[in-house]
Amino acid sequence: MDATRETCTVSTVIPLLKTRAQPEPRVPSGERALRRMRIYTSVSLGVVVLMFFGLAALQTTSPVLLAMVIATTVVVTAYSMFWEKGAPLWLTLAALGASLTTWITTVALHELPGSIFYLSVVFAVYAFGQGRSRWLRPLIVGLIAAAAPVLIVSGLPFDDFVLPYLATIGLAFFACFGLFGLNRFGFNLYLEIDAARRVGAELAVVQERYRFAADLHDIQGQTLHVIRLKTQLADKLLDRDPAAAHVQLREAQELIAETLAGTRSLAFGDRHVALASELANAEALLTAADIEWRVDGTLPLGPHDELFALVVREATTNILRHAQASRVTVTLAAGSVTVENDGSPATSRSLSGLARLGERFEAAGGSLRTASADGTFTTTAVIA
Numbered sequence: 001m002d003a004t005r006e007t008c009t010v011s012t013v014i015p016l017l018k019t020r021a022q023p024e025p026r027v028p029s030g031e032r033a034l035r036r037m038r039i040y041t042s043v044s045l046g047v048v049v050l051m052f053f054g055l056a057a058l059q060t061t062s063p064v065l066l067a068m069v070i071a072t073t074v075v076v077t078a079y080s081m082f083w084e085k086g087a088p089l090w091l092t093l094a095a096l097g098a099s100l101t102t103w104i105t106t107v108a109l110h111e112l113p114g115s116i117f118y119l120s121v122v123f124a125v126y127a128f129g130q131g132r133s134r135w136l137r138p139l140i141v142g143l144i145a146a147a148a149p150v151l152i153v154s155g156l157p158f159d160d161f162v163l164p165y166l167a168t169i170g171l172a173f174f175a176c177f178g179l180f181g182l183n184r185f186g187f188n189l190y191l192e193i194d195a196a197r198r199v200g201a202e203l204a205v206v207q208e209r210y211r212f213a214a215d216l217h218d219i220q221g222q223t224l225h226v227i228r229l230k231t232q233l234a235d236k237l238l239d240r241d242p243a244a245a246h247v248q249l250r251e252a253q254e255l256i257a258e259t260l261a262g263t264r265s266l267a268f269g270d271r272h273v274a275l276a277s278e279l280a281n282a283e284a285l286l287t288a289a290d291i292e293w294r295v296d297g298t299l300p301l302g303p304h305d306e307l308f309a310l311v312v313r314e315a316t317t318n319i320l321r322h323a324q325a326s327r328v329t330v331t332l333a334a335g336s337v338t339v340e341n342d343g344s345p346a347t348s349r350s351l352s353g354l355a356r357l358g359e360r361f362e363a364a365g366g367s368l369r370t371a372s373a374d375g376t377f378t379t380t381a382v383i384a
Helices: 003-021 029-059 063-080 089-108 113-131 136-154 162-237 242-268 275-288 305-322 352-363
Strands: 292-296 327-333 336-341 366-373 376-383
Touching: 029 063, 029 113, 029 162, 063 089, 063 113, 089 113, 089 136, 113 136, 113 162, 136 162, 162 242, 162 275, 162 305, 162 352, 242 275, 275 292, 275 305, 275 327, 305 327, 305 336, 305 352, 305 376, 352 366, 352 376
Parallel strands: 292 327
Antiparallel strands: 327 336, 336 376, 366 376
């Protein structure tokens, strides 16, 4: 393979890797669902306020009071639309002033007390706006503000006029505080679910990147180590045996081409790990590194072929990187794969790749064990 062709291949693969590692941003469906939830809640609360308008308008006989009810409906409806983030101060004061004025006028004219719901909505929105749950003080202040005009206009004696008004005040405030309180609780719960969804989505992206990095390491880690050995050998042979040096360089180029092909397959997402292909790949790599290779037994049949293939791949990588092996034996049986090499290092080291694979085997109901004795390192993977 000439230099121009290699350059073109590398320049083609690298952008693919960048695209896979950094996926294009997209608008998650959860954002649309959250927007719909906000619209649904706002419309529902607006409908409730309009229901109060109908209740108050039907009970009103005074044209002046009816005009005040209509104006208050507009202001309080606009104010209730800020149920989530809280209304600006001027709108809060306008809604409070309009609803309180309408209520005082209703009491003064001895009209039916339906307009009290406007005042209760204002205090309820204030109590639960901007994520507040400080409802007790606004509830007490609202009840006092609503009951005071009744007691003042009636001259304090508890006659037939006072008791229905006080009962309506209590009903309106507790109903509105209950409604807006449940609305705030439900929406906060939805926000928590949405936050959990976001965390889950971010975790899925991290896991995919981790999986891609692990696959890329498996593809390139083995062959790059062998390529380094072959180029070092070619450098030593270049002066005394140029023909042998060229053979080593040619084999290194073939390994590079295979690595690029595997990287391209990984970038396109069509790479499938199979035990048979990993055994063939391991044989080629270990033979190229002058390590004797032998396979005993038959391929285990079942749904865990990819897991066993990953064991062979990771064991081969560890042999090439960490061991000084001269012989590797793979033993295949029903539901198990054992990889044994005679190049166990004197000092043990943490093999993170096998540890991660062990977790996957445990999740599949199996086990992955390693042992080192008398210079022999053994990796045994079993799934019942």
